[in-house]
Amino acid sequence: MDRISHLPDEVLSKILSLLQTKDVMRTMLLSKRFKSLWMFVSRLEFDDSTHFPKPLFGGALEPDYRIFRQFVDRSLMSLEGQVLQSLYLKLGRHFTDGDVAIWVRSALKRSLVELKLECTESNLRSYVYSKCRHFLPKILYTTCETLVVLKLKYVGLDVPDLVCLRSLKTLSLKSVFFSNQRSLLRLLPNCPVLEDLLIQRRPYSNPGLIFQIVVPSLKRLSLNYYGIKELEIDAPSLKYMHIVDSSPDLLVIKSLNINEMVKANIHINLSRPEKLLHSLSSAEHIRLCLSASEVVYPVGSCFHRLKHLEVCTCKSEWLDLFMHLLEDSPSLKVIKINQCHPANYVRPRWNQPSSVPRCLSSNLEIWEWIKYEGTQEEKELSTYILKTAVCLKKASFTANSNDDKKKLQMLQKLSLSRRVSSTCELVFN
Numbered sequence: 001m002d003r004i005s006h007l008p009d010e011v012l013s014k015i016l017s018l019l020q021t022k023d024v025m026r027t028m029l030l031s032k033r034f035k036s037l038w039m040f041v042s043r044l045e046f047d048d049s050t051h052f053p054k055p056l057f058g059g060a061l062e063p064d065y066r067i068f069r070q071f072v073d074r075s076l077m078s079l080e081g082q083v084l085q086s087l088y089l090k091l092g093r094h095f096t097d098g099d100v101a102i103w104v105r106s107a108l109k110r111s112l113v114e115l116k117l118e119c120t121e122s123n124l125r126s127y128v129y130s131k132c133r134h135f136l137p138k139i140l141y142t143t144c145e146t147l148v149v150l151k152l153k154y155v156g157l158d159v160p161d162l163v164c165l166r167s168l169k170t171l172s173l174k175s176v177f178f179s180n181q182r183s184l185l186r187l188l189p190n191c192p193v194l195e196d197l198l199i200q201r202r203p204y205s206n207p208g209l210i211f212q213i214v215v216p217s218l219k220r221l222s223l224n225y226y227g228i229k230e231l232e233i234d235a236p237s238l239k240y241m242h243i244v245d246s247s248p249d250l251l252v253i254k255s256l257n258i259n260e261m262v263k264a265n266i267h268i269n270l271s272r273p274e275k276l277l278h279s280l281s282s283a284e285h286i287r288l289c290l291s292a293s294e295v296v297y298p299v300g301s302c303f304h305r306l307k308h309l310e311v312c313t314c315k316s317e318w319l320d321l322f323m324h325l326l327e328d329s330p331s332l333k334v335i336k337i338n339q340c341h342p343a344n345y346v347r348p349r350w351n352q353p354s355s356v357p358r359c360l361s362s363n364l365e366i367w368e369w370i371k372y373e374g375t376q377e378e379k380e381l382s383t384y385i386l387k388t389a390v391c392l393k394k395a396s397f398t399a400n401s402n403d404d405k406k407k408l409q410m411l412q413k414l415s416l417s418r419r420v421s422s423t424c425e426l427v428f429n
Contacts, residue, residue, distance in 0.1 A: 042085035046072050048092050049120075065094035072099075076106040084110040086149075090118045101137035108139070114149035115140075135179070141165070141187075152176050159183040163190035170196040181210065188215050198222040228268075230254055243268060266290065267312070267340075273321075284308065286325075289340060291315040303329040314341040319348040319377060332359035335385075338370040339400065350377040352384060360388045367392060371400035374410035383417045392421040398429040 048068045072089075087107045089100065100117070107115065119134060135156035140147075141163045150165075151172040158179035168191045176199075178184060188194070194215050201224070210230040213221065218235040222242040231243075232254040239262040245251055250269050256279040264280055267289040280286055284305045289312035306329040311322045326332070367385050372378060386395060397414060399407040411428040419426070 042083060043088075044075065044084065044086070045088040045090075046075075047090040048095065049090065065092075069095075069099060072103055076103060076110075082110055084112045086114040086116070087112055088116040088118075092120050095119075095134070097134055097137065100134075101139060104137050105139055108143055108147075111146040112144075113146055114151075115147060116149075116151040116153075117155055118153040119155055144168070157183050157187070159186040161186065163187060165191045166193070168194055170194075172196075172198040174198070174200045176201070178209070184209070185212055188213060191215065193217050195219045198224075200224040201226060232256075233258055236260065239263070241265070245269070286310070288312065288321070289314060290321060291317065304331060307331055308334040308336075310336040310338060312338055312340040313371075314339055316346060316348060319350065319381070323351075323353065326359065327353060327357045330358040331363055333363050334366040334368075335364065336366075336368045336370070337372075347375055348377055350380040352380075356388050360385065361390055363391060364389045365391055365393045367395045369396070370398045372397045372410065373400045374406075374413070379413060382414060386414075386417045386419045386424070388420060389424075390420055392419070392424045394425045394427060395419075396427040396429065 046068070048065055084107050087103075089103065091100070104115070117136070135158045136152065138160060140150075141160055144165055144167070146167060147165065148167050149170040150168060151170075151174075153172075153174040153176075156177045156179060157173070159182075163186055165187075171191065171194060188197075194217055197213070197215065197218055197220070199211075199222070209225075209228065210232075211223065211225075211228055212232045214232075214234040216234075216236060218238050220240040221233070221235065221238055224242070224244045226245065227247040227249060228245045228251050229249075230252045234255070234257045236257055236259060238258045239260055241258065241261060241263070242265045244265075244267040246267070248269065253270065253275050256275060258279050259282060261280055261283045263285040264283050265287040266276065269291045270276065273290050276290075281303055282305055283303065285308040286303075286306060287310040303325065306325075309325060309329065309332055311318055311325070313319075322337075326335075364385075367382075367389065369378070369382065372382075382395075382397070386392070397411065399410055401407045401410070414428075415426060
């Protein structure tokens with residue numbers, strides 16, 4: 001104990017910050033040195049499922065929420081004058097909106113930088129399907145001058161007309177319930193320096209929302225949602241985009257202003273894909289899984305910067321889309337074909353292009369096919385790539401079959417294909 005006690009306050013505070021908050025408080029009993037040292041810890045974490053369990057009949061334990069609430073109250077009040085870097089609240093079914101409001105208000109007085117608030121999933125279902133709903137305190141929307149990071153999970157959002165989150169750079173909304181359609185429209189425009197936005201939703205809450213994301217400062221967007229009705233993105237600084245909607249309903253893209261895109265991962269059902277594809281013309285890395293009611297490829301598009309392309313084969317339109325991208329992406333170095341989702345469709349027909357795409361004659365180095373089934377169109381496409389890709393260094397195939405004999409036959413046919421690149425390594429998995 002003497003060795004630890006003689007360490008500088010800064011070192012001890014850093015050590016204490018690595019412990020759970022309830023354990024940090026217990027260090028007060030170690031010595032006089034530690035009696036007030038815990039108050040310099042800038043990161044607090046409270047979980048009512050693990051703090052202060054009380055015995056029940058039969059020897060089982062259940063958290064005593066009354067003691068937990070007093071513990072959080074006293075902990076935050078004891079930090080008078082100290083800057084609070086991070087506050088994490090993980091709450092079960094006993095908490096009230098009033099409790100959260102008091103704790104958030106107390107943390108904001110201490111120049112809170114990061115807030116993580118998580119309710120249990122059972123609580124979320126209760127306020128989705130009943131009138132018992134827990135929402136983010138109104139004070140958080142208007143008095144957060146110092147808040148940079150806000151991460152919410154299983155929490156309700158009822159955004160007022162007046163919002164000011166002028167320092168917020170990271171916003172994470174996981175399984176968040178919106179009180180109405182305008183909640184998100186009110187929130188985002190009032191985050192003037194927002195750079196990182198994540199919205200992740202479950203099928204059982206807020207289906208059919210219209211997403212209007214107008215954030216000039218936004219750099220990273222991750223939208224994992226079930227049942228988007230309409231999508232509009234005006235984010236000229238956006239560089240990384242991840243959009244997944246596994247709903248069978250068609251999504252309508254109203255407008256896209258994302259001219260600085262570097263990396264995009266898209267899995268959606270579209271009415272027509274040309275608006276999306278045209279907006280990705282500056283991307284260097286694209287991963288696509290698209291289904292469209294009408295395949296209209298944007299005439300005149302050219303993906304000059306595209307170096308890494310991954311296409312999912314689960315949709316019937318994949319081959320037509322892939323060939324268009326191949327012809328219009330002269331800088332492609334890596335191509336990956338993968339059946340990421342179960343496929344159930346009529347097999348597409350392979351049509352050899354009239355001229356060899358420029359990427360095959362000058363740049364393509366890696367060709368990878370995962371869940372290769374050896375169908376006619378797959379074999380013809382692979383053979384074509386092998387005999388035209390001049391710079392190809394590695395061609396890798398992973399068979400989608402548990403039948404060793406069938407797998408061997410597929411791979412033997414590929415191994416007999418003529419390779420124009422003398423340095424190409426053929427790999428079978």
